[in-house]
Amino acid sequence: MRCVGEAGISWQNQLMANRRERHTKLRVAGFEVDVVRKGVKNLNLSVRPPDGRVRLSMPHSVSNGEAREFVMSRLAWIDRQRSTIADRVPLPTSRYVDGDVVSVWGIERTIRVDTTVGRRGANLDGVDLVLSIRDGDATERRVGLVDDLLRSELRGALPDLIAFWESVIGVDVAEWRLRKMTTRWGSCNISKRRIWLNVELATRDPESLESVVVHEMIHLVERRHNARFYGLMDRYLPDWRDRRAALNESPPPVRSAP
Numbered sequence: 630m631r632c633v634g635e636a637g638i639s640w641q642n643q644l645m646a647n648r649r650e651r652h653t654k655l656r657v658a659g660f661e662v663d664v665v666r667k668g669v670k671n672l673n674l675s676v677r678p679p680d681g682r683v684r685l686s687m688p689h690s691v692s693n694g695e696a697r698e699f700v701m702s703r704l705a706w707i708d709r710q711r712s713t714i715a716d717r718v719p720l721p722t723s724r725y726v727d728g729d730v731v732s733v734w735g736i737e738r739t740i741r742v743d744t745t746v747g748r749r750g751a752n753l754d755g756v757d758l759v760l761s762i763r764d765g766d767a768t769e770r771r772v773g774l775v776d777d778l779l780r781s782e783l784r785g786a787l788p789d790l791i792a793f794w795e796s797v798i799g800v801d802v803a804e805w806r807l808r809k810m811t812t813r814w815g816s817c818n819i820s821k822r823r824i825w826l827n828v829e830l831a832t833r834d835p836e837s838l839e840s841v842v843v844h845e846m847i848h849l850v851e852r853r854h855n856a857r858f859y860g861l862m863d864r865y866l867p868d869w870r871d872r873r874a875a876l877n878e879s880p881p882p883v884r885s886a887p
């Protein structure tokens with residue numbers, strides 16, 4: 630007959646064993662994996678922001694060789710996770726009415742709606758962003774005008790920025806384009822040496838734009854988010870992690886009037 634007390638002790642021993650974690654590091658395919666051996670039944674792989682570190686938790690009984698083999702079999706998945714983390718962009722919300730706050734180059738501007746019978750437009754005026762619209766214009770029209778302003782700001786800033794980094798990295802960008810993107814700050818077509826940049830970048834500080842430009846330009850040298858890619862990022866832009874964190878943690882570029 631089993632005694633309740635015994636069962637209690639063995640359960641506690643099991644709990645203690647589960648809590649005993651052993652942390653090691655393993656090099657696989659040129660990058661470092663944080664390995665945690667603990668009281669789990671399965672191997673569990675995760676890729677963590679902001680720099681895509683790979684963590685593997687697994688039972689104590691799994692050898693380094695088996696762990697390495699497991700990671701090797703999931704390289705494509707790791708690459709996909711890293712792309713998602715590296716290029717993720719938080720979604721903005723927008724209404725563009727009087728008193729709303731819009732950031733341009735990281736500086737908050739208050740929208741002042743100015744009804745006109747003349748030319749429509751969005752213009753910076755001191756700390757304000759003046760939206761000249763006509764009576765009855767729909768929200769989409771306001772969004773479009775702010776969008777035009779952001780695009781023209783980027784068109785003004787990008788040629789010099791890209792030319793500078795072309796000479797530093799030693800790559801040639803054949804073409805850059807702007808696009809509204811909901812999930813990425815930037816992307817690139819490596820074979821065409823073309824980079825795409827999110828129009829929203831004009832709402833963030835110029836250092837954020839630079840970090841995204843450098844990220845995409847380094848993809849022209851190294852396609853994947855691997856150790857070589859992050860090594861180049863570290864070499865050219867040592868504070869890229871801070872810039873990336875600031876980019877993803879900054880408040881939404883458009884806030885509704887209180």
Ligand SMILES: [Zn+2]
Binds near residue numbers: 844
């Ligand atoms: Zn990328």
